Amino acid sequence: MQMFITNILLSLLWALLTGNVSEGNLMLGFLLGYGSLWLLYPATGIESSYFKKTLQSLGFILYFTKELIVSSWRVATDVIKPLPRMRPGVVGIPLDAETDLEITLLANVISLTPGTLSLEVSKDRKTLYIHAMYVINPDDLRAEIKGGLERRLLELLR
Amino acid sequence: MVEFVCSIVMVMLMVAFGAAFIRVVIGPTLPDRVIALDMAATIVVALILTHCVQSGSFYYIPAAISIALLSFIGTVALALYIRRGGAS
Amino acid sequence: MTSIILRTSTRYMFPPLIVFSVYLLLRGHHFPGGGFVGGLFAGSAFALYALSFSVADARRALRLDPRDITAVGLAIALLSGIPPLFSNHAFLTGTWWEVPLPLGGVLDVGTPLIFDIGVYFVVLGVLLTVVFALGEEK
Amino acid sequence: MIRDLLVCFFLLSGGLLSLAAAVGVIRLPDLFTRMHAATKTGTVGVSSVAIAMMIHFGEVTVTSRGILVIAFFLLTAPVAAHMIGRAAYRSGVQLWILTRIDEWKTHGVNEQNDDD
Amino acid sequence: MEVVLAIVIGFLYGGGLYLMMRRNLIQLIIGLGLLSHGANLLIFTAGGLRKGGAPILAEGEKAFGAMVADPLPQALILTSIVISFAVTAFALVLFLRTYQTVGTDDVDELKETDS
Amino acid sequence: MLTLLSICFIAALSAPLVHRLCPKYTGALLVGAPLAMFVWLLKRIPEVAHGHPVTESFQWVEKLDLELAFRLDGLSLLFALLISGIGSLIILYTQGYFKGDPQQGRFMMYIIAFMASMLGVVLADHLLLVFIFWELTSFTSYLLIGFNHENPAARTAALQAMLVTVLGGLFLMAGIILLAGAAGTWRLSEIIQRGDVLLAHKNYLPILILVCIGAFTKSAQFPFHFWLPNAMQAPTPASAYLHSSTMVKAGVYLLARLHPALGNSEEWTLILTTIGTITFLLGAIMALGQHVLKRLLAYTTVSALGAMIMLLGIGTAYTIKAVATFILAHAFYKAALFLIAGGITHETGGETSVDKLGGLRKAMPVSFACAMLAGLSMGGFPPFFGFVAKETWLQAVEAYPLLIVATVIGGAAYVLVGFAVGFKPFLGKMPEGLHAHEIPLSMRFGPAALGLGCFVLAFFTGKIGHDLVQPAATAIAAKEVEVHLHLWAGFNKAFVTSLITLATGIGIYFARSFLLAAAARLRVLVKFGPDAAYQFLLDGTLKFAAWHTRVLQTGILRDYIRVTVLTMVVLVGVALVRAGGFQRWENLSPISIRIAMVAVLMISATFATVHSKSRLRSILSMGVVGFCMAILFTFFGAPDLAMTQLVIETLTVILLALAFYHLPAFSHGSKKRTRATDIIIASSVGITITLLVLAALHVHTPTPVSDFYLDHSYKDAHGRNVVNVILVDFRALDTLGEITVLAIAALGAYALMKLKPKKGEGGE
Amino acid sequence: MTVLPSLPITIPLAGAVLCMLFRRNIRVQKSIALFTSFLILLTALFVFSATKDGTIAVMNVGDWPAPFGITLAIDMLSSVMLLLVGLLAVGVSAYACFDLDEPRMEFGFFPLMLILLMGVNGAFVTGDLFNLYVWFEVLLTASFILLALGGERAQLAGSIKYVTLNLLSSALFLAGIGILYGMAGTLNLAELAHLVKDGARGDLLTMVAIMFMMAFGIKAGMFPLYFWLPASYPTPPAAVTALFSGLLTKVGVYSMIRMFTLVFESDPEFLHGLILAGAGLTMVSGVLAATAQYEMRKILAVHIVSQIGYILMGLGLFTELALTGSIIYLAHVIIVKTNLFLIAGAINRLKGTYDLHKLGGLYVERPGLSILFIISAMSLAGVPPLSGFFAKITLIIAGLRAESWSIVVVALGVSLLTLYSMTKIWAYVFWKPAPEPLPDLNPMPKGKWFVFLLPMVGYTVITIAMGVFAGPVFDYASEAAAQLMNPQSYIDAVLGAG
Ligand code: NA
């Protein structure tokens, strides 16, 4: 976090130096700052995870985008097909996520993925109940989510 | 070509908007109507962005952002209303 | 207690909403936006906070009574019309100052902008006065 | 030219996704299934149009705002859907008759008393 | 195009009035809302529809080149929208309090002060 | 004159103060004002008698040609002397009458104000000024008649007198305005010289009728006579004053004054003699059936006023002379009798009926003497001034046999009343249980002076005729009238008639019990009289008013909206038809599919909003309308609007949802017929608005104002977003108002939510 | 002239803002409100003296030349209205300081009152159509709240109609503005007048004129659009009703006079004929509605309607003399009606009721109050030489000169019924003994009571003075009417001042 703030300050400095506070210039400043920090970090040694997380984030975004497109396509095609093919159900997912942010992000990502929808977190914060459109076997669904989305997300966050 | 596609997309969006509207009207439950209105808002954003492309003017983007944020707040308010036992 | 998901999201969405509202306010003179919509956004942010947590929490977050914010906003808007009187211009005549920024560049600051800031606060105060009052109604 | 093609592609896919959402919202049998179509397909559709716009203008200012639009949608849509779904479920909106499993009902029946 | 919008305005005014003539306080509020939509659209339409760009001068330019929409009706409508919002918010609270105090939301029953 | 009048008014206003400071001498102190006037008037007699009126004029309202113009000629002088003279006596009388009463100050105020107003009427030379004082007499007499305000009858009578005289006043107002318009001047002295012009004017008849109605109501002519006897509710000094010399004679004065201007026509004669004669006889005959002292007198007053009008109507030099003389005589004896009647009632503990009085001669010798003098004068016995007047009168009507008969009948009634009031209470045996004292000193001045006057005047006929009556008659006739009054004019026709009258009068006096019985039986007729008509009209008006209010103020909002919008539809429709509809279709752009689709959506959403049994459905549908608005704004280049509309729409939904926690669902449906009617009305409004919009497009002009904004926004106002620049700079004042609305709306909403009346205070 | 015309707007706003900032301290609010009211009056006097020679005070807000910016233009009519507002402000705020209950003060009575005054003043000074709409909304919103403030049952029930019908009127007003802007392309009244004079299709303009007539007619309480008035006016505290009766409907009438003398001249026979007919019906209907009442406040309230009829009569006749009458009548009725409401409020304060049947005996008990009442009541009924007489007779003369016989007949008949109503109150409240002895609820010591009565004494003196010094009043009014009849001077002043 500290690095991120430093990075932003660097981009602001860049904007002031160039006398131009437009978005493009700020973004350019940010990138330049990122680069300079990357060059400097072995010397300072603080928060090296900042750069690793960047890569992980990019990976997660790509994965998530793929999921999004694939399942969107599935929902989009399925609404046109005959209805009885659907197998909706409410399934409880045991949670490894603990903090508020982790739970929330996970629930949101699940919701965003077409075909699944977070309904409620149990009171003991151990279970996430979701509504899914295709529940052939609840356990498969649980495994899929825990192994896919939750794992990647927690990796990124922890 | 972009202009023409924009027109077509607009008609498509308008149809989608109409569908959302129909769901607002027929319900049958209150959450149905709320979700449909939320979708209508989303489609309005799409319409606005399409218009940006068509007219070449990006001044409408803040309107799009506004509705993205505010329709969320509206939906949350309505959801809480539903939870407190609001009639449908 | 409302949903943990909602509460957490609200906590993270609150700052961007406020920033966006200030953006709308300050850029309003050149782009769509302005004090009115900006104020509505700021108000909506607090409204969301009140919905997610409670009105009391939102009042604490706001620190000031929304009615005072309204009054201050109105005062700012009214006062923004006064400076031109000193240079023998009519009430509410736009008066501009070019404030030089450090390291070159100038910032165009004018009474219309101050007026818009007044609008911003009025709208913020108004929205919250009503929302809080309705939310507190038992 | 390629840019225009890309723009058209994203525009059309946005339109089609919206249409799909429209069909879903009319056709699907219960609230929860309709929500899948309405909130998410719509979001992806809008994002697609936003991408089209970003490509079309190709300017930093527009791109940054386009990203903002998408980001805000991705941030808000799931929460909104969650809130509605939760509220609907708790206020007793009926699941579709062919819904097979309801684990919340079977496991979580004891703990749904914590609202407000 | 104007004809179409004129008809829409007619519907908004008519619909608003019809709702205002119903018996529920809420319908009254909604009617007022429709009426206000009608008035705004009326200003917009009667002020002249120009299918042009937004009246915003692009960065770097000094004067408008192409035709843009008439900004004045827009400003008027903006003011009117805000005022309607304020009044609607107040009316809503007023009606709510009326319901709580008088004990009915039936407009037809609120006639004790008239004669 | 203005000075003296002002002194009178000031005296009136200071009366309560004077009374508070020295209650014992209120009358003595205040009488100075009228007395000063009286003395001044007396001094003016010579010059006025020689045909030199005294005039005075001050500017008041220049643009309205309203001047404080006064003119003292013979007619004014006669009246003014009576008013101020009798007024002085009344004030003294009041001092005794109201001895020890805390209300005395107020009464003094009213009566002096009344006197001053009356003086104003007769002295003013400006029609509007006359009217102003005229209205003041109505108003002050209202206060006087209702003086015993705790008594409902007094209040009713006061109201009646006020309504009738003010109604007449309104006719008069219209009349004088038309009169002034026709004559081209407000000045009475000029108007009376323009009789020819007026007679030929197209408005002559309306003017005459309006003025007559005004005068007749004031002077209690048939059919407006009924208020006067009822006005006896006033304390005696007031009724004495009102009836003898002043208020009621204002009408007579006015007609006499306008005689030169309006009098030379057949219509004048017809109206005045007819009404006058009817009133004269009616009053006399009604008097026969009365037994209450003041009522007896009141009806004869009605009758006497009728006689004056009748004589004025004939309008010959003789009759004019007779009027002037009779006014004088009547004032003296009537005032005296009223004062004595009041004295009797006052000193016997409230007895009002003649028939229950008797034998007071020992207890009240002074009163008896005065009463006798006045009663004889009233009866027209020689050698009293009443006789002189009667003689002149009979001479004047010599040529009209019918009027002679009428005079005999009326005269006989006067004899009866003169006896009944002047003698009956004092002679015979005192009924048991009746206790009486003589009236106190201060109350004796009036009756004594007036009673003696009745007698003494008869011996100065020559001087009075020349100095008072002749100038007055000259003024009425607007030409030189020779007046020679004689106590003894010889044994002529008039004298014989006079004797017959007296004999008849004495005869019926002794048949009084029979008359009373007959009158009692005739009382049924009152049901159909003007009094009943007044009551009927008043009640009718009230009932109509109540009905009108019931019908219009139904309390149902729907009705109000219906009436309001139907009015608009009809009026706009009429205007459209007058405009001949639209002839050209220009300025219209072609229809695009997009806009058509939005329009269809909007109309359906409107329909869904309207036609909904669920309030949420209704509101969410309205949200769709709002979205459509935003789309339209987007299409037509209004990003700020689109954004604001969307935000506001959502916020409205949030607020509604918050409020809905506390509001019930839709429950009250209206009847099918109501709904159908509403649909028709609402549709008609919609169509009207649509047509109006089309009309606007029809005459659409390019917008020069907006081009200014586009040109100057960046250059002079430092802003690229023209809409925002308009809001915060070009038209910032609008925005200032707008945020003020916002601020107070919030303030109000907050106050409404938080400020709740305590339990039990919720109701009225 | 750079500041003066804007002061009537900014001073009350500044006062209101201060009151809002000191919302916790009622005593400070009272002082601010009183001080501001005096300033409003003082400003009005300045404006009055600056315009009494016929000068039209013009100011372009924001220095944008007319017709582009918002122009404030004060002619003689405007300045006399401002003066009346000032007089009212001082009296009513003083009265409210004494009479109003603490909770109402705590919850914003004073800022609301000041903002109401701001809106009213704004409507009187503005030379811009849309700005007029804004001021209407300002004063309406303030009035909505003042009406409902306190939340008593009757107040709330009455305000529903008030709010609804006035919002309907706003919607029609807005429609009229939109259409007129579409036709003429400007919002500046002078420019509109200018364009309308030269413009084609005056017949279509008549349709728009009717929209404005409806909008202003509802606000003014014209027949058959006045229903909101009897339902709502008698419900709030006396200070509020007094303020309303003095100002609200009058703003509607003022606007009607302004628009129909300045802008809508295309079809005077039809439009002014319509106004005249409306005036007659308004008078009759209003007075009948009042006649049917037995509640003092209600009688007074409903009478407002019939008095509006008189003012409109002058506009309908549309001659200089008639407008003179209207202006005098406006001034007269504002002062007198306010006073009557204050007196009624004082009576209610003493006895706790407005019911004619329950009240009585005040003639003996409170001679001072009786005198104040009877003078005002008689002035209202048109008894000379009080202000009402001159107002009425000027209109009657104008009517007769214009040979509009029927309106004269109506006006005269209505004045009789007015008298009836006033004497009814007098007879029931003052003359009649109280049916059951009512306790004296007034806790004020004598000195304070006298101060409390001061505003009423002041207004009474004014109504007498307006009669006694009718000369200058009439001169002024006829000058003002002449200005209205020749709008060219207004147009020149506004458009030439850029
Ligand atoms: Na959303």
Ligand code: NA
């Ligand atoms: Na509005």
